[in-house]
Amino acid sequence: MCSCDKGKKHIDLKELKLKKMIVQYKGEAGALIPVLQEAQQIYSYLPESVLKIIAEEMGIAVAEVYGVATFYSQFRFAPIGKNVIRVCMGTACHVRGALKVLKTMERELGIKAGETTGDGQFTLETVSCVGACGLAPVISVNNKVYGNMTPLKVPEILGKFE
Amino acid sequence: MKNLVDNCCQKCTHTIETPCKDFISCRTTGPLCHDDPACREERNKHLAKIQNPGEISIKQILICTGTGCASSGSHRLIEMVREELVKRDLDEIVRVRSTGCHGFCEQGPIVIIEPDKTFYTKVKPSDIAEIIEKDIVNGHKVEHLLYKDPVTGEAACTYETVNFYAKQKRIILDNCGQINPERISHYIAKDGYKGFEKVLHSFNPEGVIDEIKKSGLRGRGGAGFPTGLKWSMCRRNESDKKYVICNADEGDPGAFMDRSVLEGDPHAVIEGMLIGAYAIGADEGYVYCRAEYPLAIERMKIAIAHAEKYGLLGNNILDSGFNFKLHIKAGAGAFVCGEETALIASIEGKRGMPRVRPPYPAEKGLWGKPTNINNVETWANVPHIIRNGAEWYAQIGTEKSKGTKIFALTGKVNNTGLVEVPMGITLREIIYDIGGGIQGNKKFKAAQIGGPSGGCIPEELLDLPVDFDSLKEVGAMIGSGGLVVLDETTCMVDIARFFLTFVQKESCGKCTPCREGTKRMLEILTRITKGQGREEDLDNLERLAHVIKDTALCGLGQTAPNPVLATLKYFRHEYEVHIREKRCPAHSCASLLKYKIDPEKCKRCGLCAKYCPAGSIFGDKNTPFEIDTLSCIKCNTCYEKCKFNAITIS
Numbered sequence: 001m002c003s004c005d006k007g008k009k010h011i012d013l014k015e016l017k018l019k020k021m022i023v024q025y026k027g028e029a030g031a032l033i034p035v036l037q038e039a040q041q042i043y044s045y046l047p048e049s050v051l052k053i054i055a056e057e058m059g060i061a062v063a064e065v066y067g068v069a070t071f072y073s074q075f076r077f078a079p080i081g082k083n084v085i086r087v088c089m090g091t092a093c094h095v096r097g098a099l100k101v102l103k104t105m106e107r108e109l110g111i112k113a114g115e116t117t118g119d120g121q122f123t124l125e126t127v128s129c130v131g132a133c134g135l136a137p138v139i140s141v142n143n144k145v146y147g148n149m150t151p152l153k154v155p156e157i158l159g160k161f162e
Numbered sequence: 163m164k165n166l167v168d169n170c171c172q173k174c175t176h177t178i179e180t181p182c183k184d185f186i187s188c189r190t191t192g193p194l195c196h197d198d199p200a201c202r203e204e205r206n207k208h209l210a211k212i213q214n215p216g217e218i219s220i221k222q223i224l225i226c227t228g229t230g231c232a233s234s235g236s237h238r239l240i241e242m243v244r245e246e247l248v249k250r251d252l253d254e255i256v257r258v259r260s261t262g263c264h265g266f267c268e269q270g271p272i273v274i275i276e277p278d279k280t281f282y283t284k285v286k287p288s289d290i291a292e293i294i295e296k297d298i299v300n301g302h303k304v305e306h307l308l309y310k311d312p313v314t315g316e317a318a319c320t321y322e323t324v325n326f327y328a329k330q331k332r333i334i335l336d337n338c339g340q341i342n343p344e345r346i347s348h349y350i351a352k353d354g355y356k357g358f359e360k361v362l363h364s365f366n367p368e369g370v371i372d373e374i375k376k377s378g379l380r381g382r383g384g385a386g387f388p389t390g391l392k393w394s395m396c397r398r399n400e401s402d403k404k405y406v407i408c409n410a411d412e413g414d415p416g417a418f419m420d421r422s423v424l425e426g427d428p429h430a431v432i433e434g435m436l437i438g439a440y441a442i443g444a445d446e447g448y449v450y451c452r453a454e455y456p457l458a459i460e461r462m463k464i465a466i467a468h469a470e471k472y473g474l475l476g477n478n479i480l481d482s483g484f485n486f487k488l489h490i491k492a493g494a495g496a497f498v499c500g501e502e503t504a505l506i507a508s509i510e511g512k513r514g515m516p517r518v519r520p521p522y523p524a525e526k527g528l529w530g531k532p533t534n535i536n537n538v539e540t541w542a543n544v545p546h547i548i549r550n551g552a553e554w555y556a557q558i559g560t561e562k563s564k565g566t567k568i569f570a571l572t573g574k575v576n577n578t579g580l581v582e583v584p585m586g587i588t589l590r591e592i593i594y595d596i597g598g599g600i601q602g603n604k605k606f607k608a609a610q611i612g613g614p615s616g617g618c619i620p621e622e623l624l625d626l627p628v629d630f631d632s633l634k635e636v637g638a639m640i641g642s643g644g645l646v647v648l649d650e651t652t653c654m655v656d657i658a659r660f661f662l663t664f665v666q667k668e669s670c671g672k673c674t675p676c677r678e679g680t681k682r683m684l685e686i687l688t689r690i691t692k693g694q695g696r697e698e699d700l701d702n703l704e705r706l707a708h709v710i711k712d713t714a715l716c717g718l719g720q721t722a723p724n725p726v727l728a729t730l731k732y733f734r735h736e737y738e739v740h741i742r743e744k745r746c747p748a749h750s751c752a753s754l755l756k757y758k759i760d761p762e763k764c765k766r767c768g769l770c771a772k773y774c775p776a777g778s779i780f781g782d783k784n785t786p787f788e789i790d791t792l793s794c795i796k797c798n799t800c801y802e803k804c805k806f807n808a809i810t811i812s
Binding site: 032135 | 799
């Protein structure tokens with residue numbers, strides 16, 4: 001390894017972006033949730049170190065940041081896969097067979113809802129309702145909605161992302 | 163002047179800094195401050211393009227880009243239509259417009275040809291060339307894309323003759339699917355912001371509140387509290403600062419009318435909030451929208467930016483001295499934030515937990531200041547009331563429930579989608595006349611109305627008029643307007659367990675009755691659906707339900723037991739069969755089902771094994787097919803695929 005980088009401080013681009021973003025919210029009341037949302041966009045999840053930086057930069061206790069972040073289901077604390085699959089578990093989807101779709105999905109991917117495949121390709125989540133009830137049951141892959149799902153359609157859709 | 167909202171000539175001086183009080187009426191009937199035939203003609207031309215495209219002899223192709231149709235591929239259709247029109251040199255005379263949700267998502271992508279009102283459903287990219295050739299060029303309908311009635315099989319030539327729309331009364335949804343929600347000019351051309359202008363010109367704040375009170379409008383978010391009264395309570399509280407909030411945290415799984423209104427007609431919500439803020443004396447507002455609705459948030463952001471650009475939000479709006487700033491906040495995924503005190507906590511950047519009321523938000527709300535919260539549909543009602551008068555509005559509906567209500571009709575019904583109907587209509591009319599009856603000729607069992615706070619209505623109550631009070635009497639509620647139709651294959655115990663699972667997962671944990679009580683109820687229900695129920699379980703469920711109802715902190719906790727109580731009231735026998743006979747009459751509870759292949763009937767075609775998603779069926783031409791019951795996921799695919807009725811469920 002060459003030694004010319006020695007002594008130079010390693011610059012973390014994501015951290016720089018994070019701090020820059022927090023500054024924009026300075027003085028704005030109730031900014032913690034949007035800050036967490038933007039931080040998750042930068043890192044794709046919220047590692048402990050990021051929560052600490054947010055607390056420090058915003059001048060609030062880490063416990064409070066952690067408390068708010070864990071309250072809302074949108075925030076994740078572990079890295080996610082390249083593709084995020086959400087199986088809708090709303091009422092309309094439930095009565096039209098969402099559970100069968102979820103079971104098939106879990107079987108095909110070899111993981112349970114809330115987990116990520118070993119190769120980091122897929123994260124499987126459930127969601128309460130995406131508001132596309134007319135097309136029930138629905139799933140979304142990377143925020144694109146797929147309607148009228150059946151267990152048989154699962155391998156076909158997964159195939160598009162492999 | 164490129165756009166209807168632009169200034170016509172130099173004589174028009176409207177800007178954000180020098181606002182004109184007649185800005186809105188001038189855009190549709192002007193110019194008002196000077197008389198110039200050229201300006202008038204130019205205005206009328208722009209107006210006609212939006213209002214009466216037929217009169218200026220151009221055809222319009224309207225393509226829905228709501229969440230439902232977009233997921234069925236409507237964006238690709240728009241591109242293809244544009245390409246095809248350019249190819250045929252028709253792009254100058256045929257306009258393509260992307261619209262908001264038509265509410266009939268199941269038939270999407272929906273394409274409408276105006277002025278003919280032709281209604282094409284389930285349009286595929288391969289249909290585009292045919293639509294242009296046959297319909298646009300030669301004026302014939304493309305028969306195979308027309309909507310066919312599920313009962314009579316008859317094709318509907320226009321959307322007006324589609325039963326799904328014919329029996330609705332669309333006031334709030336009127337603009338959705340007709341205007342481009344990303345253009346403020348479209349909203350203004352359809353009389354948008356005229357209600358707000360009328361308020362500034364001829365009402366004092368008390369007058370606005372009186373008008374809303376006279377109209378009889380009640381909150382559409384669930385409880386049905388009189389809107390005018392709510393406003394007057396907030397107005398009464400003196401303060402240097404007041405807020406109005408739009409609750410767009412539509413968390414009820416199975417309801418999506420608020421999403422549609424925000425996506426399809428966002429300016430109506432802004433106009434409603436402007437009128438409310440003026441009446442209450444607020445100068446700042448928030449739209450709190452759930453993060454699961456990215457398109458709704460995007461459209462609302464665009465609408466706010468446009469309203470700011472033309473001086474409809476900001477300082478000294480339309481030279482009235484009235485100031486109003488509007489922000490949008492994205493939720494972060496918590497059902498409980500639909501409760502008003504929890505929603506306020508969430509805007510303040512805290513955990514979204516409800517607190518004890520009083521003090522009500524009207525006294526101490528956001529940042530401790532008097533705050534008025536209404537939901538999306540309520541705000542969207544307000545401009546119509548002001549524009550057309552309280553008397554007009556009060557004619558619609560029943561004695562105590564005025565106006566229309568939007569329901570999200572879903573589940574086992576032929577036509578699923580959003581339906582707007584006058585209050586007082588019967589469930590039978592909604593499900594059979596508009597919804598086209600039950601899918602697959604199955605038998606109706608119940609209508610689940612009001613989501614996790616609501617109840618289940620059995621067949622004998624189908625002729626009940628739907629309004630706030632009559633539904634409450636039978637143990638249900640309008641709630642946010644989710645209406646899920648259940649047929650004979652839906653298990654009522656499983657439905658109760660479904661809602662309890664939801665409520666338990668979403669319980670914020672602040673009060674014990676909701677946190678622990680729903681957990682215990684869920685345990686009992688799970689036990690019953692697994693065939694391990696005990697005789698005393700039903701009494702325990704009822705006792706727990708009443709304790710939670712009486713003691714939970716917020717409205718969500720207090721109504722959480724409703725789905726259990728309602729199913730116990732009308733479908734008790736289903737619970738009893740699960741407990742005593744260990745079987746599920748609807749063949750729905752997976753733990754109580756066993757799939758088997760009848761070797762006598764099986765022709766060894768192998769279709770079941772081919773389609774089994776779990777790979778649990780084994781056999782070949784020589785060995786009879788069998789199902790491995792351990793790995794079987796009971797998905798019913800084999801049952802549906804078998805042509806010889808060889809699969810039995812026990």
